[in-house]
C-alpha cells in the first residue's frame with residue numbers, strides 16, 4: 538500500500554491508499570522539529586485506534602515546507618523500509634512538465650493539484666486551493682501547470698487583522714447573510730467572506746479572459762465548501778484532490794520505471 542503525505546504550511550495530512558481507495562486519512566499540525574519517531578508514534582496510535590493494519594510498502598511526499606522532508610524520509614526508511622518519492626525532486630517525474638520561468642520553485646502542492654485535477658477533468662482548468670495561501674493553479678490543455686496566482690489564505694487574513702489592529706478580535710470565518718455588519722465581528726466576517734468571493738470571481742474571470750477559452754474551475758481545501766454552498770463559484774469541489782494527485786504522480790513514476798526483479 539501507498540502512504541501519501543501532504544505537508545502544508547499549517548497542516549500535514551497522511552493518507553493510506555490501498556490501490557482503490559483511501560482507507561484512512563490523518564491530520565496533524567506541520568512542525569519541522571518533529572522527528573521520525575514522533576511521526577510514527579502519532580501515526581501508529583491512530584492506526585491502532587481505527588483498528589487498521591495497512592501493509593505500507595511505498596511512500597510519496599509533497600511538502601511546501603522544505604525542512605520537514607528530512608525527518609519524513611527517515612520515517613519512511615526506518616519504519617517502512619521505503620525510499621519515498623518527493624514531489625519537486627529530480628527523481629520524481631511529473632506526467633506533464635510545468636511551463637514557467639526558469640528557476641521557479643513551484644510549490645509541490647500546486648503541481649500535485651494540477652496532476653490530480655487533470656487526471657479527473659482533462660485540460661484547461663483553474664484549480665483553487667483554500668489552504669494557508671489561496672492559490673490558483675492554471676492547467677493547460679495537455680495537463681501542464683503553466684502558472685497561477687497566490688493570494689493570502691482566508692485564515693491568514695483573519696489572523697492578520699487581529700494581529701495588526703488592537704481593537705479587532707480573532708474571528709472565525711463564516712458566510713454572513715448580509716454585507717453590512719452591525720457589530721465588529723460581523724463587519725470582519727463580511728469583509729473576509731465577501732472579499733474572497735470577489736477575489737475568486739475576479740481572478741477566475743481574468744484568467745479565462747487572458748487565456749481566451751472556456752475553463753473548468755475545480756476547488757479544494759478546507760474552506761472551499763463554505764464558498765461553494767453560498768456562492769456556487771466552482772464547477773467541481775474535491776476535498777481529496779491533493780491526495781488524488783499524489784496517487785497519480787506515484788503511479789506515473791511506477792509505470793515508467795518498472796520495479797527490478799530480485
Ligand SMILES: Nc1ncnc2c1ncn2[C@@H]1O[C@H](COP(=O)(O)OP(=O)(O)OP(=O)(O)O)[C@@H](O)[C@H]1O
Pocket residue numbers: 544545546547548549667668669670709710757758759760763
Ligand atoms: N468552516 C470552517 N471554519 C474555519 N476553518 C475551517 C472550516 N472548515 C475547515 N476549516 C479549516 O480548514 C483547514 C483545512 O484546510 P486545508 O487542509 O485545505 O488547509 P490548511 O491545512 O489550512 O493549509 P495547508 O495545506 O497550507 O497547511 C483546517 O485547519 C480546518 O480547521
Ligand SMILES: CC(C)(CO)[C@@H](O)C(=O)NCCC(=O)O
Pocket residue numbers: 545546601642643644645646647668669670672687
Ligand atoms: C503558495 C504555497 C504556500 C501554497 O501552499 C506553496 O505552494 C508554496 O510555497 N509555493 C512556492 C511558490 C510557488 O508555488 O510559486
Ligand SMILES: [K+]
Pocket residue numbers: 545646666668669758779
Ligand atoms: K493544502
